Amino acid sequence: MSHILITSAGRRVSLVRAFIKELKEIDERSQVFVTDAAPKLSAAAQIAHKAFEICKIDNDNYIDALYKICLENKVEVIIPTLDTELTILSKNHEKFLAANIKIVLSDEKLIKKCRNKLKTHKLFKKLGVGTAKIYSKIKYKLPLFIKPINGSNSSNNFIIKNKNQISKYQLESNILHFFEYLDHDIYDEYTCDLYYNKTGELKCAIPRKRIEIRAGEVSKGLTKKNEVKMFLDQNFSFLKGARGCITVQLFMHKETKDIKGIEINPRFGGGFPLSYLAGGNYPKWIIQEYILNEDLNYFDDWKTDLLMLRYDDEILVNDYKG
Known part of the structure; x- marks a missing residue:
């Protein structure tokens, strides 16, 4: 029986559902938990097996509170979701690992490079990727x-x-x-979901063409096996310190096909449900790597030209006493 905890759950209903589905395939008794600063007002908290209220990430007690929740509820794997928590979790990675609690996140050095846009540009250049x-x-x-x-x-x-x-x-x-400024009349924008194993080897790359964005998150997207996919396989086949899901934002010139890198986020992106539904089963691979200790093969059999049209849905809570 192995429990997974997803931090800062918020509105990440699709991500929580994906982990519940894949974990159930392994062990019916295993559960997916979430933490949130206000779980009563979190949609994702309503569908998790359990939701725990926790202090804000910048609170000095955050790590101790998270550690206590994990120990008391036999959590084996933690999935971070917010940029702001990645650095503090990476600094405390060994503390959790000593208790056999594995945090699926990249090395602190890579996280710091990704958090700083200027350092990200230097990393792109090192990988042979042009930049704005x-x-x-x-x-x-x-x-x-x-x-x-x-x-x-x-x-x-x-x-x-x-x-x-x-x-x-x-x-x-x-x-x-x-x-x-990279004009969308000239460039197509892609957010790419990359999966890296424990040793920084690329095991899957799924470019999502961003058709429409709302509040910084894709609302209409399309998977594509095109020049961007080939570019990722060539330039991102190994990324030192990378682990789990990494999202890379690229722009491709519509005519010349020149590609420029913009951002790297070492976590699940808001549009990941499209990659998952296209066949990129990152939750399952995390379970295989971090719970079952299995090796992964490179996966390329995902569905291209799959269009995602997102919409608002409702989760109702009866007898709420807020």
Whole structure:
């Protein structure tokens, strides 16, 4: 009997359901738990076997609280979901491992590179991947894209087409940086779900063409076996320190097919359900690697040209006393 815990569950209903389904195939008694700062108001918490309330990630007691939950409920594997928790979990990886609790996440060095947009650009170049230009705040070319060095969820992102749109705050902020704007009329945008085994070897790569975005998360997406797929197989076949699901954001020029890297997020992305439904069974592979100690083969038999159209659904809670 092996329990899995998904942290910061929030609205990740599809991800929790996928782990419940795949874990049930292995052992009917095993369960999927979640943690959340407000589980009564979390949709994913309503469908998990158990949901635990926990303090915010920046609270000094977060690690001890998470550790206690895992010990008391015999959790064997932890699946992190938020950028902000990756660094603190990687720093405490050995503490959990000593209690036979495995956190599926990349090395601290890689996480830090992914959290910093400028360091991510250097990593892309090392992998042979082109990047958007980084401008100084004195010399730049319009249109441009402004984003924070450590941002996530499209927070504080700005598309600037006229010079008078640039604010004093954007010019003076040390957090915000100016980047080349990659126009969607010229480039197609892809979020790619990559699965890495424990030794950083690529075992699956599924590019998802982003057709429509809402609140920083894909609402319409399409799987594609195209030049992006071949590019990933060639340039990302090994990524030092990578483990589990990694999402890589790329732009491909519609005519020249030139590819540029934008971001790397060492966690499950919000659009992962499309890759899962296309056949990329990352939850099952995590179970095989981290619970059953099995080796994985490279997997390429996923469905291309699968279109996902997301919509809002409801989870109702009876007799709620909030």
